[in-house]
Amino acid sequence: MDRPVKLDPKYISPKVILPYGLTVDEVARAVAETYRLFHGLNDFLEGSGFHPLEQLLLGNSLSGIVSEFLVKNIARAAKTLEVNLKIGGHPDLLLKGHYTSNFVLKGDEGIEVKASIHKGGWQGHNPEDVWLMIFRYRVGEQAGSESVPLTFVEILCARLAKSD
Secondary structure (H helix, E strand, O other): OOOOOOHHHHHHOOOOOHHHOOOHHHHHHHHHHHHHHHHHHHHHHHOOOOOHHHHHHOOOHHHHHHHHHHHHHHHHHHOOOOOOOOOOOOOOOOOOOOOOOOOOOOOOEEEEEEEOOOOOOOOOOOOOEEEEEEEEEEEEEOOOOEEEEEEEEEEEEEOOOOOO
16 A cells, blocks of 8 residues: 655645634645644554554544644654644644643634534534644555545645634
8 A cells, every 4th residue: 555655746735824824835834744644543553463553443533643743743854833732722732922832722823623524514623713734645445446545635724713
């Protein structure tokens, strides 16, 4: 099974304007690092006689871990964003220099990140104005096809109002 190592360039819109100076290249680097981390963990697990991560975890747990990997890797790749270190804090990525620290319970600027296997109907924990970035992926057994390694198939980013 071939594992992806980067975003497929034919699905990248290089002219998209992302918030807070985040670039398409920074997102692409974060995705590549997320693939590297996820597949490295699976290599270790399978080499130790365990099932791969996507088989060990229930769907929501896997989405949460993939989201955390993405948040950390976007922060590492981005010049303008940092991780919100507050457990349960909002948003996940904070604009550098906007807050007195990167330990924010309820911030007004930044990006909330979600990873999901679903094509729609995503839910957040905070009904408020926010930049939301969704990373949709495929993984595991797919209807009518062989097993698919973790593969990002869509990345969406939009400014949402509380009324959305």
